[in-house]
Amino acid sequence: AIAGVWFRPARPSRSARPEEWPDALHVALLRNLGGPQHVEGYLWPYASLCRSCAAATAAPALWREVDLGVGRGGGLRAAAALSAADLLGLLRRHGRGVVERLFLNGLQVVDDGVVRGIAELFADGPLRVLDVGNCCQVTGAALPSLGRVATLQELGAACNTTLEDRHIAVLCERCPGLVRLDVRFCEWLADASVLTRRRGAWAALQLDGCFRLEASQLLRSAPPSAAAPLAGVWSGLVELSLDGEDLDAEELALLATTFPRLQRLAVSFARELDAGALHELASLKKK
Numbered sequence: 001a002i003a004g005v006w007f008r009p010a011r012p013s014r015s016a017r018p019e020e021w022p023d024a025l026h027v028a029l030l031r032n033l034g035g036p037q038h039v040e041g042y043l044w045p046y047a048s049l050c051r052s053c054a055a056a057t058a059a060p061a062l063w064r065e066v067d068l069g070v071g072r073g074g075g076l077r078a079a080a081a082l083s084a085a086d087l088l089g090l091l092r093r094h095g096r097g098v099v100e101r102l103f104l105n106g107l108q109v110v111d112d113g114v115v116r117g118i119a120e121l122f123a124d125g126p127l128r129v130l131d132v133g134n135c136c137q138v139t140g141a142a143l144p145s146l147g148r149v150a151t152l153q154e155l156g157a158a159c160n161t162t163l164e165d166r167h168i169a170v171l172c173e174r175c176p177g178l179v180r181l182d183v184r185f186c187e188w189l190a191d192a193s194v195l196t197r198r199r200g201a202w203a204a205l206q207l208d209g210c211f212r213l214e215a216s217q218l219l220r221s222a223p224p225s226a227a228a229p230l231a232g233v234w235s236g237l238v239e240l241s242l243d244g245e246d247l248d249a250e251e252l253a254l255l256a257t258t259f260p261r262l263q264r265l266a267v268s269f270a271r272e273l274d275a276g277a278l279h280e281l282a283s284l285k286k287k
Contacts, residue, residue: 069105131156147174185209
């Protein structure tokens with residue numbers, strides 16, 4: 001009872017939103033904040049404001065990019081209290097046919113069910129970028145389901161301890177539009193050929209921390225010829241990170257010729273990097 005008035009909803013709802021409350025409920029709640037003199041100047045405008053704010057927050061322009069992740073400086077404290085059902089419900093209400101970029105990095109509630117739900121929800125687009133890296137409940141086996149998202153171009157799956165070569169192979173087969181992949185510290189990846197099969201497709205590959213991955217396979221995979229220096233397997237690659245622990249000086253020198261359009265490069269543990277390899281890398285800016 002509020003101010004002597006009882007409200008009994010027509011049907012119980014534990015998640016009724018303020019914009020769904022009747023005006024009488026708002027008036028009763030706010031009656032204790034002021035006397036009758038505030039009705040015209042405060043109470044009625046308040047009721048209208050709730051409805052206007054609800055409409056504004058549902059505007060498609062505000063949902064094109066959703067960042068609930070904890071690893072990019074984004075995310076909300078309230079996101080930690082979301083359940084998997086809450087997250088999918090939120091995307092169904094406001095994101096269907098709207099969200100283009102979705103960042104869930106490090107959000108622990110994200111599991112295989114959420115990944116498959118996202119795949120179903122955005123099967124017809126327009127989702128282009130998805131980051132589910134550092135989500136410890138997501139397994140590698142769930143990621144190929146994202147092949148249903150016809151518009152997917154960029155995927156973040158860093159630190160997935162169950163991601164294997166076979167999962168990447170299926171994902172690449174099902175996602176022909178995928179051009180950016182972040183699988184840093186996915187330690188069970190070993191066969192680089194699953195990446196080399198997509199001639200000219202990749203724009204960015206983040207492979208740092210994949211210490212089992214045979215990086216030499218990437219460097220020796222049909223490098224461009226002198227006659228056509230930009231026609232190789234990696235002709236479109238502009239961003240690359242690698243674990244260079246097992247690369248020798250000769251292989252490090254191949255970076256510039258194998259990836260002629262590189263703009264950003266990170267090679268960790270490059271113990272064999274010498275002056276000759278650095279000279280070759282310096283030539284990238286001229287290509």
